[in-house]
Amino acid sequence: MEELKLHGFWPSSYSSRVTWALKLKGVEYEYIEENLSNKSELLLKYNPVHKKIPVLVHGGKPIAESLVILEYIEETWPKNPLLPTHAYDRAIARFWIQYGAAKGPFFFSVFRSSGEEQEKAAKEVLAVLKVLEEQGLGDKKFFGGDTINLVDIAYGWLPHWFETIQEVIGIKLLESTTCPRLYAWVNNFKEVPVIKENLPDPEKLLAHIKNIREKLVAEKTD
Known part of the structure; x- marks a missing residue:
C-alpha cells in the first residue's frame, strides 16, 4: 500500500471530515498535526494555492480541499461505500x-x-x-x-x-x-x-x- 498521510489541525471540522471518511473506510494513514500560526514547509509545498489544511498525501501526491479529498477517498477505496450505488x-x-x-x-x-x-x-x-x-x-x-x-x-x-x-x-x-x-x-x-x-x-x-x-x-x- 502506498504511504498515506493527512495534514490537519485538531479544531478543524474540515480535517475531521477526512478523518471520519478514512476511518469508516478502514484505511490506515499517518496523521500530521499542523500549526497554522507557523505552517510547515511541507504544507506550503503540498498546498501552494490556498496554503490550508487538510491535505491528504497519497504516495507522495497531495490532494487539497476537504470535499475534493472525500471524493478521492470514495473513488480510491470503494470498500464500505459512502455514496449511493445509483x-x-x-x-x-x-x-x-x-x-x-x-x-x-x-x-x-x-x-x-x-x-x-x-x-x-x-x-x-x-x-x-x-x-x-x-x-x-x-x-x-x-x-x-x-x-x-x-x-x-x-x-x-x-x-x-x-x-x-x-x-x-x-x-x-x-x-x-x-x-x-x-x-x-x-x-x-x-x-x-x-x-x-x-x-x-x-x-x-x-x-x-x-x-x-x-x-x-x-x-x-x-
Whole structure:
C-alpha cells in the first residue's frame, strides 16, 4: 500500500471530515498535526494555492480541499461505500454537499457579526437549516438513510462545531423546537462510534472558538 498521510489541525471540522471518511473506510494513514500560526514547509509545498489544511498525501501526491479529498477517498477505496450505488442518488447526494458548501458564508456571518447584522444573518441561517431539514434530510435517520454517508460527513460540523458557536454567540438556532428532525440527526450522528471517538475535546474547542470570536470583535472595534 502506498504511504498515506493527512495534514490537519485538531479544531478543524474540515480535517475531521477526512478523518471520519478514512476511518469508516478502514484505511490506515499517518496523521500530521499542523500549526497554522507557523505552517510547515511541507504544507506550503503540498498546498501552494490556498496554503490550508487538510491535505491528504497519497504516495507522495497531495490532494487539497476537504470535499475534493472525500471524493478521492470514495473513488480510491470503494470498500464500505459512502455514496449511493445509483447514479441519480449519487447526484442528489452531491447536490446537498454543494448546497452546504455554498451556504457556509451565512454561518460564518452570524458568528462574526453583532446587533442587527447578526439578527439578519441568524434568520438566513435558520432558513438554510429548515431547507436542509425539510428537503435534504426529510424523515430519514441520516442523510444516507440508516447509515451515514458523505452528505452526513459534509454536515458533520453542525453537531459539534456549530453547537459550540451557538454557545459562544448566545444564539440558539438548531434546536428541537426549531428543527426537530435535524436536531434528532445531530444526536444520532454524534452517537456513531467513529464520529464519537474522533471529535475534538469540547472544552478545548470552546476556548479555541471563543478566542477567534474575541479577535473578530477586536478587529471590528479597532
